[in-house]
Amino acid sequence: MADAGTQVIGRRGADGAPPSSAVEMRGITKRFPGVVANDRVDFEAAAGEVHALLGENGAGKSTLSNILTGLYRPDEGEILVYGERVQFASPRDALDAGIGMVHQHFRLVEPFTVAENVVLGDHRGEGRSFRLRRRAIERHVAEISTRYGLHVDPRARIWQLSVGEQQRVEILKALYREARILILDEPTAVLTPQEAEVLFATLREMANEGRTVVFISHKLHEVKAVADRVTVLRGGRSIATVSTAEATQRSLAALMVGREVATTERVEQATEKGDVVLELELCSVAGERGPAVREASLTVRSGEIVAIAGVAGNGQRELAEAIAGIRAPVEGLVRVRGRALRPGDPRAAIAAGVAYVPEDRLGTGLAPSLSIASNLALKAYREPHVSRGPLLRLRAIRERAVELIARYRIAAPGPHAQARQLSGGNLQKVVLAREFSARPQLLVAAAPTRGLDVGAIESVHAYVREAAAEGMGVLLISEDLDEILALADRIAVMYEGRIVGEFDARAADVEEIGLAMAGGHDPRQD
Amino acid sequence: MVVPAGSLVFAFFASGLVLLATGHDPLGSYRQIFDAAFVNTGALGQTIVSATPLAFTGLAAAAAFRMRLFNIGGEGQLYIGAITGAAAGLYFGGSGSSSAFAIAAMVVAGCAGGAAWALIPGVLRAFFKTNEIITSLMLNYVAGYLLTYLVFNTESYWRQTTGFNATVFPTGKPLPASAVWPEATVHVQGGIGLPLGAGIAVLAALVLWVLYRRTRFGFEVQVLGDSPRAARYAGMRTRRKILAVMAISGALAGLGGASQVGDFRHTLDADPNGMRKQYYGYAGIVVAALGRYNPLAVLLVAFLIGGLQNAGNTLQGADFPSGLVGVIQGLILFSALGGELLVRYRLRLVRRAETPAAAVEAA
Numbered sequence: 062m063a064d065a066g067t068q069v070i071g072r073r074g075a076d077g078a079p080p081s082s083a084v085e086m087r088g089i090t091k092r093f094p095g096v097v098a099n100d101r102v103d104f105e106a107a108a109g110e111v112h113a114l115l116g117e118n119g120a121g122k123s124t125l126s127n128i129l130t131g132l133y134r135p136d137e138g139e140i141l142v143y144g145e146r147v148q149f150a151s152p153r154d155a156l157d158a159g160i161g162m163v164h165q166h167f168r169l170v171e172p173f174t175v176a177e178n179v180v181l182g183d184h185r186g187e188g189r190s191f192r193l194r195r196r197a198i199e200r201h202v203a204e205i206s207t208r209y210g211l212h213v214d215p216r217a218r219i220w221q222l223s224v225g226e227q228q229r230v231e232i233l234k235a236l237y238r239e240a241r242i243l244i245l246d247e248p249t250a251v252l253t254p255q256e257a258e259v260l261f262a263t264l265r266e267m268a269n270e271g272r273t274v275v276f277i278s279h280k281l282h283e284v285k286a287v288a289d290r291v292t293v294l295r296g297g298r299s300i301a302t303v304s305t306a307e308a309t310q311r312s313l314a315a316l317m318v319g320r321e322v323a324t325t326e327r328v329e330q331a332t333e334k335g336d337v338v339l340e341l342e343l344c345s346v347a348g349e350r351g352p353a354v355r356e357a358s359l360t361v362r363s364g365e366i367v368a369i370a371g372v373a374g375n376g377q378r379e380l381a382e383a384i385a386g387i388r389a390p391v392e393g394l395v396r397v398r399g400r401a402l403r404p405g406d407p408r409a410a411i412a413a414g415v416a417y418v419p420e421d422r423l424g425t426g427l428a429p430s431l432s433i434a435s436n437l438a439l440k441a442y443r444e445p446h447v448s449r450g451p452l453l454r455l456r457a458i459r460e461r462a463v464e465l466i467a468r469y470r471i472a473a474p475g476p477h478a479q480a481r482q483l484s485g486g487n488l489q490k491v492v493l494a495r496e497f498s499a500r501p502q503l504l505v506a507a508a509p510t511r512g513l514d515v516g517a518i519e520s521v522h523a524y525v526r527e528a529a530a531e532g533m534g535v536l537l538i539s540e541d542l543d544e545i546l547a548l549a550d551r552i553a554v555m556y557e558g559r560i561v562g563e564f565d566a567r568a569a570d571v572e573e574i575g576l577a578m579a580g581g582h583d584p585r586q587d
Numbered sequence: 588m589v590v591p592a593g594s595l596v597f598a599f600f601a602s603g604l605v606l607l608a609t610g611h612d613p614l615g616s617y618r619q620i621f622d623a624a625f626v627n628t629g630a631l632g633q634t635i636v637s638a639t640p641l642a643f644t645g646l647a648a649a650a651a652f653r654m655r656l657f658n659i660g661g662e663g664q665l666y667i668g669a670i671t672g673a674a675a676g677l678y679f680g681g682s683g684s685s686s687a688f689a690i691a692a693m694v695v696a697g698c699a700g701g702a703a704w705a706l707i708p709g710v711l712r713a714f715f716k717t718n719e720i721i722t723s724l725m726l727n728y729v730a731g732y733l734l735t736y737l738v739f740n741t742e743s744y745w746r747q748t749t750g751f752n753a754t755v756f757p758t759g760k761p762l763p764a765s766a767v768w769p770e771a772t773v774h775v776q777g778g779i780g781l782p783l784g785a786g787i788a789v790l791a792a793l794v795l796w797v798l799y800r801r802t803r804f805g806f807e808v809q810v811l812g813d814s815p816r817a818a819r820y821a822g823m824r825t826r827r828k829i830l831a832v833m834a835i836s837g838a839l840a841g842l843g844g845a846s847q848v849g850d851f852r853h854t855l856d857a858d859p860n861g862m863r864k865q866y867y868g869y870a871g872i873v874v875a876a877l878g879r880y881n882p883l884a885v886l887l888v889a890f891l892i893g894g895l896q897n898a899g900n901t902l903q904g905a906d907f908p909s910g911l912v913g914v915i916q917g918l919i920l921f922s923a924l925g926g927e928l929l930v931r932y933r934l935r936l937v938r939r940a941e942t943p944a945a946a947v948e949a950a
Contacts, residue, residue: 411822428809431813451804453806
């Protein structure tokens with residue numbers, strides 16, 4: 062794919078001399094109120110290598126990369142790029158220094174075309190002229206696109222593209238700016254297994270040209286697959302830098318968490334699968350931009366964990382909202398224990414025993430400025446033991462909160478603390494504590510472990526298993542295939558609003574599931 | 588708590604600068620204001636007169652803003668409450684009913700009028716997601732023109748049609764004696780009057796406080812104000828809440844209008860230099876913001892701002908800058924809202940990094 066005339070920058074010496082440092086961060090410290098996100102972190106990546114930055118959620122990887130791309134300024138420490146000391150006052154300085162970043166949440170303008178997004182904010186080359194030279198830009202973009210195998214139509218508008226394609230645009234942006242150091246933040250979160258494979262090949266290609274690729278991840282098998290070296294962060298500190306050839310998943314996990322941890326294994330549940338708890342009959346739900354769910358049918362039994370796999374944005378959120386009553390389906394029915402739910406009425410769903418843990422914890426599942434006690438009573442405040450007539454029993458609310466905080470081990474200053482002060486893991490515990498204590502028939506959990514550290518992830522998985530063991534039906538919606546394979550009894554795959562496959566988790570084939578997630582299309586054959 | 592106090596300090600400081608610039612002595616002027624507001628004979632009574640309408644409109648704004656419903660229509664709702672209140676007073680006061688009944692009718696009518704007027708933007712917001720700021724604001728003008736129309740342009744029920752003055756200049760019909768709201772006399776500063784409206788305002792503040800802090804209704808308002816998505820997720824009835832809160836807000840402002848008629852003006856005052864020039868509705872928003880939408884704090888702030896108003900009215904003259912009170916009020920609001928910035932963000936002074944010379948040395 063790369064032709065012989067490509068400029069090679071700072072390649073390893075032919076005599077095997079150690080590679081020159083492309084970027085070096087020394088003693089970087091960054092503090093936020095109440096937490097030291099980076100504590101004297103040292104990080105060094107060489108030209109021509111793929112260097113992974115590994116750590117669990119909250120370890121400080123994103124902060125470190127944000128400092129490197131000029132979004133934050135370090136409180137202490139220095140940054141050297143190709144041996145020269147640099148100071149970034151803004152991301153533009155970092156871009157000029159040759160550092161490009163592909164963020165987890167894309168920074169793309171949806172109504173614009175690919176070409177327009179690529180050239181946005183660029184003050185060299187084609188971006189400099191007053192008139193928008195569309196064709197020249199498109200040609201340039203197409204060139205880079207072919208060279209690196211990042212196939213995307215320069216004239217397509219962003220909203221028309223799939224998430225995987227949007228990510229390619231982000232990478233194109235960096236390549237267009239001739240970034241010599243490319244940072245990718247959790248890039249595979251939005252990809253199918255096959256798309257991830259293609260991405261890794263692209264990254265290797267870029268490294269072979271002499272660029273430096275910094276790959277931020279918390280997934281061990283990916284780090285092993287694509288990186289040359291890996292630096293492990295834990296609790297804001299850099300723990301070790303090892304060569305991936307010499308490390309095992311287990312040793313990396315131990316470094317990452319600081320203790321021996323079992324890699325996500327499947328635990329077989331011997332629960333009796335009982336009656337049907339949830340039945341979706343040819344449900345169609347509309348999203349903000351047209352139909353989101355098309356004629357989906359699904360059943361969940363009591364004691365069963367059914368997972369919906371799929372890349373985010375294929376209708377999962379709308380489906381969950383339809384079951385929880387937040388969105389009314391335009392067609393079809395949602396039945397809980399045989400009775401059809403009144404569409405678009407969250408109260409009816411709650412009364413029927415549907416518990417919903419939304420993926421947007423702080424935005425939908427909780428009222429951020431209210432106290433933990435109030436949040437725990439968010440749905441229960443109508444019940445007789447919490448309110449007497451129109452008046453609230455404030456003491457009963459507080460006592461209940463204290464009890465739940467103890468039972469679920471929520472780390473908080475007290476029941477009166479504001480919800481937004483809690484960490485991600487504890488927020489999720491508050492939501493789970495609330496939903497569980499309502500003794501639901503059905504638990505719908507959407508991306509429940511997103512952004513959580515390993516300890517919190519283990520807790521959440523334990524609660525999900527416990528829910529099924531107690532006879533609840535569980536519908537787990539997740540982008541993390543590993544999590545699904547570890548927890549689920551049955552796996553349904555959603556693609557473009559349809560359920561395109563159902564698999565028994567025990568006999569599951571990751572290849573097959575991955576293909577279904579991409580609608581049957583194998584990106585490796587592009 | 589620190590921020591509103593800090594805003595006041597800053598506002599007085601800034602106004603002091605303005606005074607200095609125009610050749611007045613700031614501390615002396617402030618002393619004069621304080622005396623005129625609270626200390627001089629009869630000052631407290633006058634302050635309460637100024638504070639009462641501010642309390643009503645302040646409570647009205649607080650009730651709505653608490654839920655992030657920006658009801659800017661307090662002014663118009665007050666006018667409509669005055670219109671309906673005056674109608675009830677004229678009718679029941681003249682028809683031989685007891686005084687208590689007539690006054691009660693005025694209270695109810697004032698609430699009803701204000702609530703109905705506020706429900707217009709309320710319905711538009713609840714069912715059509717129309718921005719209530721614009722709709723409520725525009726309705727202020729409509730209410731103002733209605734007021735003018737009733738007294739100046741027609742021979743309406745509210746207009747005085749008999750007597751010599753009626754032929755010279757249009758005025759509102761005077762309220763019958765039995766419909767005039769009573770005053771309680773307190774023996775302070777040589778005897779001051781506590782109007783019924785002031786008492787009702789205190790009662791309303793207490794009720795509002797209990798409603799928002801201790802009831803299910805208040806809980807839902809809290810959640811809705813903080814996160815409409817969480818409220819819907821939890822099964823709360825959003826639209827009903829919007830209508831209810833707008834109605835409460837409008838009722839409070841309307842009550843303020845009825846109080847203006849019953850307590851102080853004893854007629855429907857449509858004079859462009861009378862009730863309308865006071866802009867009670869808009870001042871109420873300042874009061875509510877300073878009181879951080881807490882009903883009890885709103886009462887206190889209304890009292891203080893009322894004092895400021897009173898002082899401004901009393902002191903106006905050749906030797907006292909007449910626009911000063913307005914300037915101070917504006918500065919207070921500006922600082923109060925600007926203070927919000929300090930509450931939400933922390934300012935940090937960062938030293939610029941070391942010079943390149945030092946870097947070369949270190950390399």
